[in-house]
Amino acid sequence: MKKLLLTLAAACLLASAAFAEKKEVHILSANDMHAKIENFPQLAAIADSLRALYPSLLIISAGDNRTGEPLNDLYEIPAYPMVVLMNMVGFDATTMGNHEFDSGARGLGELMHMSTFSYICANLMPAPELGVLPRPTQIFDVDGVRVGFIGAVQINERQTPDTHPDNVVGLSFTPVLETIEKYSSIREECDAVVLLTHIGYDDDVALSAEVxxxxxxxxxxxxxxxxxxxxHNGVLITQNTNRLQRVTHITLTVEDGRVIDKKAENIEVETYPKKNKVVAEMVRYFSDNPEFQRVLATLTAPMTSYEQLGCMMTDAWRVETGSDIAFTNTGGVRYDQLPAGPFTVSDVLRLDPFGNDTIQLELTGQELKDMxxxxxxxxxxxxxxxxxxxCNVIFDKKHPEKIKELKITNPDGSKFDLKKTYKVVTNSYxxxxxxxxxxxxxxxxxxxxxxxxxxxxxxxxTIDYTGVERTFQSVSKK
Amino acid sequence: MKIRVNRTVVEIFDGAKSQHAVLRYLAHRRLPKSLLTSGRIYDAYGHEIGLDAPLREGQTIKFKK
Structure with missing residues (x-):
């Protein structure tokens, strides 16, 4: 009998020791990568190194994987390079950022279909336009530890993410907090709960108080x-600045079905000393993008001045946005010569290389003049x-940097109405x-x-700007 | 939308990023625009946010040359 009791006691001790075993969950997280594909060889090397130490490493993105790099954004299938590179690095999941919608619902659906990682976003409602549905939540089994993720994307006062309204036609979104609370039952199913959000630091801090x-x-x-x-409020919050300058290595220590310790450290990506050679080769392949040589139009006569190229740029903005008037700072026109012949994508990106956004304003004639x-x-x-x-501009003879008089006329030479309201377009700079x-x-x-x-x-x-001139500059006589 | 840059409130277009508010601040203060690339931008809590951070109405940012 005594022997049996001792055996039972030993078994109980063993069981309790097993029950109390501490386990670690390791997560490598990125956010707002904005298609910085040049840093992917280093990111892949970081992932390889961590995976060698922690084979069950989760690699996660908090959205805005795309937009901001012509190599990616102008690919035949926009943002395809990022999806391929994220697949190669071994991402497990991403949430939607507002820029994930920049190719519209159909474009996003195509990319989701090509991704080997999942899209977690609870406040994007299922829509046939997407083709593939995002998951509201996902539970990963990490060596026996159940880690639950709930995803959410930022929405503005129009109740859509910050993208062109045309990009979210057919899609609907629900408020972040009430949607996340709707999925709070994940707490009971999981040892650790992660909110994968693309809502900004301030809202993350506010969210931590509610959840x-x-x-x-x-x-x-x-x-x-x-x-x-x-x-904040007992919740660990992580985030890095954009364009893959840094990523975060997060360690959650789990014991007895709950997280007992959590820590996070930044890892520098840009200056990381190692590169994954296979990923580097793929980045090189994407950098030789034949799309850049695509012919958009034919110049029937050479462009020979900043004036001509500036007129063409602003014509483009005015016509394509349905505005009355367009203008650009002259520093935004980056070259003054282009021979007759093909006008390629590369020519446009050299002419207007800054990634400026297009800004539309409603201005009176006087406000435009002041601007x-x-x-x-x-x-x-x-x-x-x-x-x-x-425009006829007369600079002051005594102070040549000052405008003494600016006369504006309509293209047909008629008087320009300073009191009328015009739809005007310019660049963000x-x-x-x-x-x-x-x-x-x-x-x-x-x-x-x-x-x-x-x-x-x-x-x-075809285009021809021979003789086109709209700004005439002179110096006053006095 | 109105954004506070250091001690100055600037008004800027909807959808502006941190660099746009700082550019307006520099123009308003008649400072060289080239300072944008040599300076650093922080949120109200002192976190660095970079040039492309989205802004919202009433936000405070700090620009350090």
Missing amino acids: PWADLIIGGHSHTQLAGGEM LIATTYNDTYGFPKVSGII TASIADSPRKDQGRALNRTTASIIQEYLEHQG
Whole structure:
């Protein structure tokens, strides 16, 4: 009998020891990569190194994987390079960022179909336009530890993510907090709960107060560089700045069905000393993108001045956005010569290389006039290039940097109405530096100015700007 | 939308990123625009946010040359 009791006691001790075993969950997280494909060889090497130590490593993205790099965004299937590279690195899941919708629902659906990782987003409602449905939640079994993820994307006052409204036609979204709370039962099913959000740091901190049952928030959207992670309301929050400068290695220690310790550290990607050679070769392949040599239009006569190229750029913005007037700072026109012949994608990207967004404003004639003058004073390249108006600028003889008089006329030479309201379009740089009084500051159309020029050239087929001149500059006699 | 950059409130287009608010701030203060690339941008809590961080109405950011 005594022997039996001793055996039972030993068995109980063993069982309790097994029950109390600590296990670690390792997560490598990225956010707001914005198609920085050049850093993928280093990212892959970091993933390889961690995976050698922790074979069950989860690799997770908090969204905005795409947009911001022409090599990726202008690929035949936009953002295809990022999907291929994320597949190669071995990503397990991503949530949706607002930029995941930049190719519209159908484009996103295509990419989801090609991805070997899952898309977790609870506040995007199922829609036939997507073809493939995102998961609201996903549970990963990491060496016997159940790790539950709930995903969510930022929505604005229109109840959609920040992208061009046309991109989310047919899609509907629900509020972040109430949607996450709807899936709170995941807490009972899992040892660890992770909120994978693309809502910005401020909202992540606010969210942590409402969902203390979560262990971790892997965040994105605001490009906030945290030192490892921050603890708010008992929830660990992580996020890095954009374009794969850093990633985060998160360690959750789980015991007895709950997280007892959590920590996070940043890993520098850009300066990481090792590269995965296979991924580097794939990046090289994507960098030789034949799309850049695609002919958009034919120039029947050479372009020979900043004026001509600036007129073409602003014509493109005015026509393609349905505006009355367009203008750009002259510094935004990056070359002044282009021979007759093919006008390629590469030519457009050299002409307008900054990734500027397109800004549309409603301005009175007077407000436009003030804005043109303010742009001149804040751009070192002189008076802007324009479309939809003709400008005669007279600089002051005594102070040649000052405009003494600006006369604006309509293209047919008739009087320009300073009191009338016009729909005006410019680039985000010009809209920022033009510090002049106006009622409407405008709104971003979430389309790069370069992409609009490409569209315009394709629609035109052939172009000829011989003799086109719309800004005439002189110096006053006194 | 209105954004506070250091001690100055600037008004900028909807959809602006951190760099746009700083550019307006520099123009308003008549400072060289080239400072944008040599400076650093932080949120109200002191976290670095970079040039392309999305902004929202009423947000405070800090620009350090």
